[in-house]
Amino acid sequence: MKKHLFFLVVSALVISNCAALALGALTAEEIIKRRDDNEHFDTAQVEAEMIIINRNRRIIKTMTTYAQGDNGLVIFSNPRDRGTKFLKRGDDLWMFFPDAEDLVKISGHMLNQGIMGSDFSYQDVMESDKLTDLYRFELIGEEEVEGRPCYVLEGIAREEKKVSYYRRKSWIDKERFVGLKEELYARSGRLLKVMYAPKVQKIEGRWYPMTVVMEDKLRKNTRTEFIVKAIEFDPQIPAGAFTLENLK
Amino acid sequence: MLFLTRLAFKNLARHKNRTLITSIIIAFAIFFYILMDSLVGGMTEMSYSTLINYEIGHLQVADRQYWAEEEKLKLENLFTVDEQMMKSIQSIPGYIGSSPELAFSARLNNGSDELPVIGKGVRLEDFQTVFALADQFVEGSFFTPGEEQAVLGKRLAELMELEVGDYLILVVKDKNETFNTIEAQISGLAHTSNPNVNQNIVYLPLDLAQQTLNVGEQVSKVVIRMEKAHTASRVAAELEKKLSAGGDARLGVYPWNELEAVSFVEAQKIENQVILAIILSIAAIAIINTVILAALERREEIGMMKAMGLRNSEVVYVFVLESTGIGVLGGIIGVLMGVGGVWLMNTYGIDFERLYGMDLASFGMPVIGKVYGVWNPFSFAKVVAFGIIVSFISSVFPAYWAADKDPVQTIYHR
Numbered sequence: 001m002k003k004h005l006f007f008l009v010v011s012a013l014v015i016s017n018c019a020a021l022a023l024g025a026l027t028a029e030e031i032i033k034r035r036d037d038n039e040h041f042d043t044a045q046v047e048a049e050m051i052i053i054n055r056n057r058r059i060i061k062t063m064t065t066y067a068q069g070d071n072g073l074v075i076f077s078n079p080r081d082r083g084t085k086f087l088k089r090g091d092d093l094w095m096f097f098p099d100a101e102d103l104v105k106i107s108g109h110m111l112n113q114g115i116m117g118s119d120f121s122y123q124d125v126m127e128s129d130k131l132t133d134l135y136r137f138e139l140i141g142e143e144e145v146e147g148r149p150c151y152v153l154e155g156i157a158r159e160e161k162k163v164s165y166y167r168r169k170s171w172i173d174k175e176r177f178v179g180l181k182e183e184l185y186a187r188s189g190r191l192l193k194v195m196y197a198p199k200v201q202k203i204e205g206r207w208y209p210m211t212v213v214m215e216d217k218l219r220k221n222t223r224t225e226f227i228v229k230a231i232e233f234d235p236q237i238p239a240g241a242f243t244l245e246n247l248k
Numbered sequence: 249m250l251f252l253t254r255l256a257f258k259n260l261a262r263h264k265n266r267t268l269i270t271s272i273i274i275a276f277a278i279f280f281y282i283l284m285d286s287l288v289g290g291m292t293e294m295s296y297s298t299l300i301n302y303e304i305g306h307l308q309v310a311d312r313q314y315w316a317e318e319e320k321l322k323l324e325n326l327f328t329v330d331e332q333m334m335k336s337i338q339s340i341p342g343y344i345g346s347s348p349e350l351a352f353s354a355r356l357n358n359g360s361d362e363l364p365v366i367g368k369g370v371r372l373e374d375f376q377t378v379f380a381l382a383d384q385f386v387e388g389s390f391f392t393p394g395e396e397q398a399v400l401g402k403r404l405a406e407l408m409e410l411e412v413g414d415y416l417i418l419v420v421k422d423k424n425e426t427f428n429t430i431e432a433q434i435s436g437l438a439h440t441s442n443p444n445v446n447q448n449i450v451y452l453p454l455d456l457a458q459q460t461l462n463v464g465e466q467v468s469k470v471v472i473r474m475e476k477a478h479t480a481s482r483v484a485a486e487l488e489k490k491l492s493a494g495g496d497a498r499l500g501v502y503p504w505n506e507l508e509a510v511s512f513v514e515a516q517k518i519e520n521q522v523i524l525a526i527i528l529s530i531a532a533i534a535i536i537n538t539v540i541l542a543a544l545e546r547r548e549e550i551g552m553m554k555a556m557g558l559r560n561s562e563v564v565y566v567f568v569l570e571s572t573g574i575g576v577l578g579g580i581i582g583v584l585m586g587v588g589g590v591w592l593m594n595t596y597g598i599d600f601e602r603l604y605g606m607d608l609a610s611f612g613m614p615v616i617g618k619v620y621g622v623w624n625p626f627s628f629a630k631v632v633a634f635g636i637i638v639s640f641i642s643s644v645f646p647a648y649w650a651a652d653k654d655p656v657q658t659i660y661h662r
Contacts, residue, residue: 108320109353109364112421162425186419187428188460218419220360 028137028153032170034177036130038206043068043237047230052118054222061116071242072125081116087247093122096247103247118224119193119214123164131155134163145171145180146198165192176200176207191217204233252562256569260577267574273534274578274635275585281527281631282586286593286621288520293622294441296477296504301380302442304504305347305471306480307487309337312500314468321353321366323423326466327499333470336490340483342475345377348467350457354430356400356450357417358408365404366449367418367430369457369467378473381438381445388412388436391453398432401446402439410434418450422462430460480504528634536642543567543646550650551658560651567647568640575639579632586628593621 026034046065051058061081066073072088083098093106111122127134135155143152150171157163166187171180178200184193193216197209208231215223240246260267300306310318314325329348337346350369355362372393376382381399382390391397398416410416411434418430432452439446458465474483480503488501543550553563597618650658 112355112419157424157426160424164421164425164427166426166428187422187426187462188430190417190429190431192419192427192429218357218359218417219362 026139026151028139029132031139031151031153031172031177032132032137035170035172035179038177039179039208041067041233043234045232045235045237046228049225049227049229050116050118051225051227052116052222053224054117055220059117066237066241068237068242073241073246076116084116085247086115087242087244088126089242091126093126094244094247101248103244114216114224119216119219119222120224120226121164124193124214127164134158134161135168140169142174143171145173148176148180149174150180173200173207178207178209193217199227203231249565252566253569256566256573259566259570260573267577270574271578271581274575274639275581277527277530277532277534278579278582278631278635279585279589281524282582282628283589283593283621284520284524284527285624285627285631286586286590287598287619288517288524289622289624289627290593290620291520292517294619298440298442299507300477300504302384302440302445303379304507305378306474306477306504307340307472307484308469308502308504308507309333309472309487309491309499310469310502311498313498315500315502321351321468323352323461323463325498326350326463326468327496328465329467329470332494333491333496333499336487336494337470337472339490340472340474340487342479342483344473344475345374346470346472347371347374347378348454348470349375350454350461350463350466351468352420352457352461354418354420354450356404356408357419358410358414359417361408362419363404363408365400365418367420367457368449368451369454369461370451371454375451378471381440381451384438384440385436386439388434391432391435391451393453395435395453396430396432396456397435397453398430399436399438399451400434401449402437403443403446404448404450405434405437407447412437416450418452420460422460424462426462428460428462430456432456477504481506528631532634532638532642536638540642540646543643543650547650547653547658551653551655554651554655555659560648563651564644564647567651568643571643571647572636572640575636578639579635582635583628583632590621590623594623597621 044065044067046067048063048065050061050063052061060078061076062078063074063076065075070088070090072086074086076082076084083096085096085098087094087096093111095104095106096102097104106122111126114121115125131137134157136158137153137155139151140154141152143150150173153170153172155168155170157166165184167185167189169183169185171182172178173180178197179195180197180200182195183191184195186192193214195215196213197211198213199209199211200207201210202208208228210228210231212226213223214226311325311327314322334346337343347370352367352369354365354367356365372390376390386402388399391399398418400410400416405411408416414434415431416434418432420428420430422428430452454467458467474480484501484503488499491497491499491501550563550567553566554560558566597620599618
């Protein structure tokens with residue numbers, strides 16, 4: 001009996017150690033890094049559609065996005081917003097309205113507003129620093145999202161770092177290293193936004209979220225779907241694409 | 249000369265209808281000016297008092313760098329109110345009260361919609377010594393210190409479909425630009441004569457705001473109320489010196505009459521002066537027109553006077569005196585009518601919203617409810633003098649023109 005008990009205890013210890021090893025095989029930072037390797041790119045051109053759903057209203061906006069390092073340019077092409085452009089240069093964001101031929105710098109409180117009435121705020125797309133620099137991530141478990149096994153990570157903002165969300169909880173696909181779900185919290189602990197990636201596709205050897213859904217949890221019955229129609233990594237971007245002159 | 253003067257007055261009495269009609273035209277011009285001036289004065293005075301009573305107090309103490317960008321409501325360049333600073337503030341002449349305030353931008357959320365608002369963290373016992381909000385509650389009352397409660401304007405609450413007892417959520421960004429939320433129960437709804445307070449501001453306990461915004465014990469400004477508003481500029485300079493001597497050199501003291509909101513009212517006042525000038529010009533044209541027509545009508549009479557041996561200058565004298573007499577008469581009637589009108593406006597006021605569905609706030613005047621006229625004796629004197637001078641000047645040229653004509657031609661028409 002004693003021998004049997006000893007065997008049980010040893011087995012339990014071995015199993016728990018193995019589990020820790022398996023979980024510990026990758027640290028939170030490494031998981032984030034592998035996700036970033038997948039999702040982040042230096043240069044890309046994206047054809048996308050944004051569907052803004054607010055109660056019974058459904059607004060569709062189409063756009064072409066060019067991104068290179070810290071810079072980005074979005075040109076809307078749906079009839080209502082045709083010619084409207086956003087230019088991100090480092091930490092600055094400008095918007096150009098073709099009808100008024102007016103250039104507006106988006107700053108301060110305006111950054112907290114939704115882009116073109118969507119659930120994505122300007123601030124959401126402006127955070128360009130590496131997440132691991134801004135947050136202290138911890139692996140807190142494993143869960144399934146839409147049938148896919150995921151690592152669950154929790155990031156708490158580092159002291160004195162300027163970040164919009166104090167805490168973020170991320171579900172990262174264990175095999176494909178792509179974020180499938182993310183919850184964004186205020187310092188008070190209130191859930192502000194939830195982001196899902198219901199469609200993930202392998203493009204040029206990397207898994208990439210092709211549809212991202214953002215829900216503002218402080219507003220009822222609203223969500224925004226961002227659907228990537230086509231994406232090209234490392235395309236040739238014309239010189240001067242990210243200049244204010246080009247915006248006009 | 250005396251004969252000519254008597255003749256002029258006799259003429260006035262003889263042509264009763266003409267004298268009366270012309271005078272009444274002048275009187276109406278003067279009456280409208282007096283009414284408008286009283287109304288504009290009333291609006292300006294009300295604008296000042298609604299700003300002082302609900303928003304800006306008499307003096308504001310703030311960091312100079314904060315003040316330069318005050319409208320941005322940044323959580324930078326804040327300061328802590330210490331005992332020595334309070335002593336300096338309390339020692340100003342005519343001190344009534346002071347209220348530390350932490351202002352911040354927030355998004356008011358009712359669970360389905362959001363609206364940008366200004367949040368103000370205030371200490372209730374201090375706030376009430378400076379602002380008159382306590383008397384303006386239409387529902388509920390002020391928040392209980394220590395409780396997570398909020399007070400807002402009735403209009404804002406209606407817009408967001410919120411009621412007393414409901415919970416509101418304020419989404420804010422703290423000192424580190426990190427989102428935070430304040431969940432507070434609405435303890436009261438106020439409706440003041442200040443549209444900004446009614447539509448844009450949410451009041452919270454100061455400690456709750458400080459904690460949520462992660463600013464420690466700091467505030468954006470201290471608002472001070474004094475006994476005499478007109479001494480504000482002088483007292484501000486004195487207090488600034490005192491604070492600087494006490495080691496708070498970065499703080500500035502700003503009197504109410506130098507604040508942007510007040511300069512906006514001043515700009516409105518200039519606009520109103522332009523409108524008054526237009527009224528006066530129209531009045532002047534009416535007077536000139538009447539006097540010229542009267543002169544033209546009386547060409548024959550002038551011819552007769554000249555045929556009887558009067559010199560040109562004597563004819564002009566009689567004529568101008570008559571016109572001026574009409575101006576004086578019009579002035580007296582106008583002033584009497586004006587006194588009646590201003591008395592009515594001063595006693596009963598005008599409710600533009602009820603009468604014409606006009607919301608003065610949408611024209612930028614920080615006034616809600618009835619507007620009361622004010623007495624302005626200087627304006628009475630000014631407009632009467634204007635009426636008389638215009639009557640005088642406008643009669644000189646037609647009189648010269650008529651007096652210059654050949655008497656034969658003016659009398660004999662064929």
